[in-house]
Amino acid sequence: MPVMTIAKAINAGLRAALKDSPATLLMGEDIGALGGVYRVTEGLKAEFGADRVVDTPLGESGIIGTAIGLALRGYRPVCEIQFDGFVFPGFNQITTQLAKMHARSDGMLRVPVVIRIPYGGGIGSVEHHSESPEALFAHTAGLRIITPSNPQDAYWMIQQAIDCDDPVIVFEPKRRYWLKGEVDLTTPPGNPFTAHVLRAGTDATLVAYGPLVPVALAAANAAAEDGTSVEVIDLRSVSPMDFDTVTASVQKTGRLIIAHEAPTFGGIGGELAARVSERAFLSLQAPVMRVGGFHLPYPVARMEDHYLPDIDRILESLDRALAY
Amino acid sequence: MDVARSTAAGLEPGRAPGAVTGSRRDQPAMVQLLTEDGHLVPDDRFSDFAPHPEIYPSLYRDMFLIRRFDQESTALQRQGQLALWVPLTGQEAAQIGSGRAMQAADYAFPTYREHGVALTRGVDLPDILRLFRGTTNGGWDPREHNFQLYTLVLAAQTLHAVGYAMGIQRDRATDPGAEAAATVAYFGDGASSEGDVHEAMVFAASFNAPVVFFCQNNHWAISVPSEVQTRVPLSERAAGYGFPGIRVDGNDILAVNAVTAWALDHARRGNGPVLIEAFTYRMSAHTTADDPTKYRASAEEESWAPRDPLRRLESHLRATGIPDSFFTDLEGEATEQAGRLRKAVLAMEAPDLSHRFGTAYAEPHPLVQEELRQWQDYEAGFVPADEGGK
Numbered sequence: 001m002p003v004m005t006i007a008k009a010i011n012a013g014l015r016a017a018l019k020d021s022p023a024t025l026l027m028g029e030d031i032g033a034l035g036g037v038y039r040v041t042e043g044l045k046a047e048f049g050a051d052r053v054v055d056t057p058l059g060e061s062g063i064i065g066t067a068i069g070l071a072l073r074g075y076r077p078v079c080e081i082q083f084d085g086f087v088f089p090g091f092n093q094i095t096t097q098l099a100k101m102h103a104r105s106d107g108m109l110r111v112p113v114v115i116r117i118p119y120g121g122g123i124g125s126v127e128h129h130s131e132s133p134e135a136l137f138a139h140t141a142g143l144r145i146i147t148p149s150n151p152q153d154a155y156w157m158i159q160q161a162i163d164c165d166d167p168v169i170v171f172e173p174k175r176r177y178w179l180k181g182e183v184d185l186t187t188p189p190g191n192p193f194t195a196h197v198l199r200a201g202t203d204a205t206l207v208a209y210g211p212l213v214p215v216a217l218a219a220a221n222a223a224a225e226d227g228t229s230v231e232v233i234d235l236r237s238v239s240p241m242d243f244d245t246v247t248a249s250v251q252k253t254g255r256l257i258i259a260h261e262a263p264t265f266g267g268i269g270g271e272l273a274a275r276v277s278e279r280a281f282l283s284l285q286a287p288v289m290r291v292g293g294f295h296l297p298y299p300v301a302r303m304e305d306h307y308l309p310d311i312d313r314i315l316e317s318l319d320r321a322l323a324y
Numbered sequence: 325m326d327v328a329r330s331t332a333a334g335l336e337p338g339r340a341p342g343a344v345t346g347s348r349r350d351q352p353a354m355v356q357l358l359t360e361d362g363h364l365v366p367d368d369r370f371s372d373f374a375p376h377p378e379i380y381p382s383l384y385r386d387m388f389l390i391r392r393f394d395q396e397s398t399a400l401q402r403q404g405q406l407a408l409w410v411p412l413t414g415q416e417a418a419q420i421g422s423g424r425a426m427q428a429a430d431y432a433f434p435t436y437r438e439h440g441v442a443l444t445r446g447v448d449l450p451d452i453l454r455l456f457r458g459t460t461n462g463g464w465d466p467r468e469h470n471f472q473l474y475t476l477v478l479a480a481q482t483l484h485a486v487g488y489a490m491g492i493q494r495d496r497a498t499d500p501g502a503e504a505a506a507t508v509a510y511f512g513d514g515a516s517s518e519g520d521v522h523e524a525m526v527f528a529a530s531f532n533a534p535v536v537f538f539c540q541n542n543h544w545a546i547s548v549p550s551e552v553q554t555r556v557p558l559s560e561r562a563a564g565y566g567f568p569g570i571r572v573d574g575n576d577i578l579a580v581n582a583v584t585a586w587a588l589d590h591a592r593r594g595n596g597p598v599l600i601e602a603f604t605y606r607m608s609a610h611t612t613a614d615d616p617t618k619y620r621a622s623a624e625e626e627s628w629a630p631r632d633p634l635r636r637l638e639s640h641l642r643a644t645g646i647p648d649s650f651f652t653d654l655e656g657e658a659t660e661q662a663g664r665l666r667k668a669v670l671a672m673e674a675p676d677l678s679h680r681f682g683t684a685y686a687e688p689h690p691l692v693q694e695e696l697r698q699w700q701d702y703e704a705g706f707v708p709a710d711e712g713g714k
Contacts, residue, residue, distance in 0.1 A: 022498070051494065057530050062483060062523030068432075069487020069507075072472075075494070093520075096477045097484070104461040104473055107683040141684050141692075165686035193690075240691045 001184050006038050007177040009151035012114075012185075013158035014041065014078065015043060018048050021076065024162055027054040027063055028080030028116075037082050038118055038177055048197075060090035063114065068098055071111040076162055084119040084171075085128025098167045099142030114161045115169045119147075120211040120261050121308055122175035124301040131298050132262035134171050138239040138271075145238040146192055147171040149213035151181040153189075158174040160192040171238070173211035195242035196247065201231030204255035204318055207246055207272065209235035212259050212309060219314040228322065238268055246272060247279045254285035255321040259309050264292035286324035352557050354571045354603055357578040360631050362576075362639030373585040374578055383424060383551070383577050383653055384637045387416035390440040391634065392658035393449050396665050397439075397456070401612045406456040410437045414575075414607030417633030418540045418657055419691060420444060421580030422508065422602070425588055428470065429505035431492075433485035436474040437540075438510050438627035445471035445503025449661070459674045478511070479518035482537065485509035486524045487534040489591075506534040507592035508584075516561070517553045525565040525597070534591035536584065537562075537599040540574060542606035547619035562599035574604030575633040605631070 004012065017024045032055040035042030045053035056063050060081060067077035081087045087094070094115065101111045121130030137143050144166050148154040154172070161168035192265060198213070198219055208216035213234050220230040231249050235241065250256045256276055258269035273288035291309045299307045357367055375383065376662040377428075394412050401409040412419065413579055419440025426432060442452055447464050454463035455474060462473045475481040492505050500691055511521060516539055528535050539558055543550050554561070562569025568590070572583040580602055587598035605628040609616050616625075638651070681696040 051497065055525050057523075059523040059526060061520055061526045062486075065483025065520060066487030066490060066527050069484040070491045071487075072466075072484065073488050073491025073495070075491055089519075091479065093480060093483065096473070097480050100461070103680065103683045105466065105683075106460055106462050106679070107686070108462070108465050108467065109473075110686050112686075132439070142684075144689075166689075207636065240689050242690075244690075278434065314354050 001182040003180055003182055004151050004155075005178050005180050006148065006151050006154045006172070007038060009154040010040050010158050010172065011042060011044070012183070013155045014044060015047070017078070017159050017162045018044065018052055020159075022261060023074060024076045024078065025052050025054060025070070026078045026080065027056050028057060028065060029058055029063075029082055031055060036080055038174065040116075040118075040172075040177070041080065058086075058289040061093050062111070064090040064093040064098065067103065067113045068093065070188060071113050072109060076112050076114070077161060078114040078116060078158075081115060081117045083129045084117055084131040084133055085114075087117055087133065090115075092221065093125050094137065094143070094167075094169075095140045099140045101142075102166070106252050110165045112162070112165050113167045115167070116158075117169060117171050118174035118177070120173050120175060121298060121304050122211065124304070126301065127298075130301075130304065132171075132260065132293070134169075134238050135262055135267045136151055137169055138268060142167065143239060144168045144193065145171065146236060147173065147238060148236065149176065149210055149212035149234050150175060150179065151183045153192075153219055155183045156189050156242045157186070157192045157236070171210060175211050176214070179214070193240050193242070194244040195236055196234045197231060197245065198234050199230070199232040201229040202253055204227045204257060204321055205231045205233060205246065205249040205253045206257045206259065206314065206318070207233045208259045209236055209238065209268075211261060215309065215311060216259055219311045219318070220309055222315060223318060228318065230318065235268075235272075241268070241272060241275070243272070243275045243279065247276055250276050250280045251283045254283055255318075256284070256287045257291060257314065257317045257321060259291040259314050261293055261308060263295050264290045265295045267292055286321040289321050291313075291317050341704045352559055352571050354573050355579045355583050356573040357582060358576045358636055358640060360636055362636050362643055364640070367579070367582070370579070370582040370586055373582040373589070375581045377644075379424075380578075380637065380641060383420060383581070383649060384634070385657075386420040386424070386440070386443055386640060387577065387634050387637070388654050389658055389661060390420065390443050391416055392662060393439060393665065396662040397453060398608075398612060400453070400666065400669055401456070406453060407458050408456055410456075411606075411608040411611070412437050414437050414605050414628070414633070415540055415542055415602075416440055417436075417577035417637075418574040418580055418602035418604045421577040421601070422538050422584040425581050425584035426460040426508060427505070427588070429503045430588060431470040431472070431485075431488055431505065431507045432510065433472045433488070433507060434474055435478070435481065435512060435515065436476055437512070438474070442469075443508065445469040447471055450665055450672075453665070453669050454672060457669060457672050459672050478515040479520035479524070482509040482511055482515075482521050482524035483527070486528045486531075486533050486535050489528070489535040490531050492534055493531070504534075504592040506536060506588050508536045508538050508588070509680050510538050510540070512545065513539060513541040513543065513550040513553065513558060514548065516558055517545070525562075525599070528597040529554045529565045529567055532594070532596040534594070535597045536591055537547055537597060538584065538586045538603055539599065539601045542604050543602050544606055544610065544616070544620065546610045546614060547616075549620075557601065559599060559601035565573045565597075565599075567597045567599065569599040569601065571601045571603055574602030575636070577633055577637055604633075
């Protein structure tokens with residue numbers, strides 16, 4: 001199996017989708033000759049032409065709004081938003097139009113638009129380049145939200161998102177774009193909207209997604225050295241959320257810690273904690289712990305190490321859970 | 325600013341753009357083919373696209389029926405049968421004239437006031453009221469009529485129209501034998517202040533998309549007059565984007581029809597977008613929740629009354645010998661239509677909530693399925709009505 005980075009895996013996945021169907025097209029700012037600010041679309045314009053890999057004017061609402069129109073005409077547009085914080089000019093089109101077109105039309109209209117958003121911090125960037133706004137979109141019915149954490153998922157999940165008849169937002173963990181791994185190019189995986197158990201354990205369940213998955217695995221390794229067995233789950237899909245896989249794990253381990261970069265308040269971790277508490281209250285031996293960002297605007301780059309959940313903050317939560 | 329005076333100035337046909345005076349330029353020339361007293365006037369540029377006199381009666385019929393539909397819908401709202409109504413009275417010529425210029429393969433993207441355009445696209449009029457009665461957010465199959473569902477968020481649909489037009493363009497590039505078509509993006513003078521209109525025009529120009537932007541300048545964005553929202557005539561904004569902008573007398577159905585036919589032809593031929601500003605007037609409230617007596621002078625409304633789109637075509641038709649029976653028959657048809665409308669509205673009931681669970685997503689969604697089961701279990705817990713329950 002070839003080894004590639006997440007960025008190259010997404011590139012390969014987009015290439016496969018473009019080859020697979022003439023209805024697929026990419027659109028976004030600087031995605032053509034430049035290959036995108038992260039070079040995720042590098043080489044695709046040269047291979048498929050400017051009509052399939054479309055450099056758009058600078059306007060996020062314009063990109064998403066015209067993608068909706070193209071989808072109504074039968075196309076499957078894949079929009080690139082350059083950075084997380086720049087999706088907000090397109091927020092209206094996503095939440096009031098894209099998410100609701102199927103319901104508004106009583107199921108008659110489908111808008112299979114994919115929106116790719118590089119998200120999260122840890123790259124030492126400036127304001128609006130490091131945010132994790134996934135919960136703002138997860139709250140809107142009609143959208144699906146996935147976030148790959150490794151090249152294998154990155155390669156397949158982008159293609160599955162394009163195949164999906166619902167609008168899908170793919171939050172790409174930008175600080176992991178250069179993470180390498182093996183990619184099985186021949187065997188399609190299962191449902192992209194499910195969680196994967198990455199490491200089995202018995203004392204606690206640790207759920208993470210996107211950029212924090214490697215941190216969660218490292219924390220589990222560190223805990224193992226202290227004799228604590230931690231089960232690690234990659235959520236993969238933020239909406240829908242795979243409550244079944246997490247609940248089954250918690251019923252085994254009795255403890256749940258959820259880690260994400262986004263602010264803890266009103267975040268994905270809270271939703272997961274509430275649902276698991278409803279489903280497995282009697283299995284819980286400790287309150288569900290959340291490790292996430294603070295209720296602050298994302299801090300300036302030279303402070304972000306204090307903001308981002310790291311191994312130590314996860315282990316501290318684990319210790320508190322184990323203390324009950 | 326004297327709104328009545330400035331709008332009246334805009335109605336002077338044939339007046340060329342002048343020098344900048346203060347912060348506001350003089351009004352541009354306005355295309356007109358039918359005067360307020362019902363006389364035909366020639367126009368070098370657009371006469372070739374004017375409707376044939378044989379269809380004048382049917383144009384009048386559409387305007388008459390949609391005004392009556394508007395009146396009945398307003399009454400239904402006052403009776404509590406509709407949650408809200410959005411009147412169109414005064415804008416019949418702009419809507420019927422533009423809608424009748426479209427061909428079957430063209431696609432309209434309306435706001436929420438385009439009842440007249442809906443009529444021309446073959447939408448069954450009662451279906452328009454499903455949204456306002458609160459039984460659906462849609463009401464018709466857009467694909468059947470090439471008439472998109474109403475959009476309540478201002479200007480969002482202008483981008484959809486551009487995207488759809490880009491799709492037409494692509495289809496034609498891969499299959500040159502495919503039928504030429506264009507889209508029409510409807511919006512109002514108020515919506516022209518929204519950022520999406522700007523992005524729609526930028527994208528349309530960038531990709532030379534076959535889209536006609538059709539702005540109905542009815543002069544009021546609820547309580548804010550158009551003069552507050554734009555320092556230049558709206559049609560002149562097109563120059564900033566690099567495509568033609570035309571102001572047409574929006575109460576002159578012949579001129580609206582001709583200008584729209586020209587613009588659609590221009591777009592279908594691959595010449596890119598056009599902006600049409602239909603200069604008209606909202607004779608009634610913005611919606612039934614609005615009270616225009618609080619913000620505009622009755623003198624202004626009265627100044628527009630003589631320019632009524634129906635009256636001027638009626639004058640022309642009567643002068644050309646259309647018999648009285650045409651008008652009395654039409655009155656009868658409108659009354660019959662009103663009866664059918666009332667009956668249809670009263671029969672409209674909301675579908676079961678499970679329908680909403682079934683349409684939130686196109687593909688199965690575990691959370692929605694779980695919440696549907698929970699809701700059904702909850703509902704099943706009630707004692708049936710015939711056993712003394714609710």
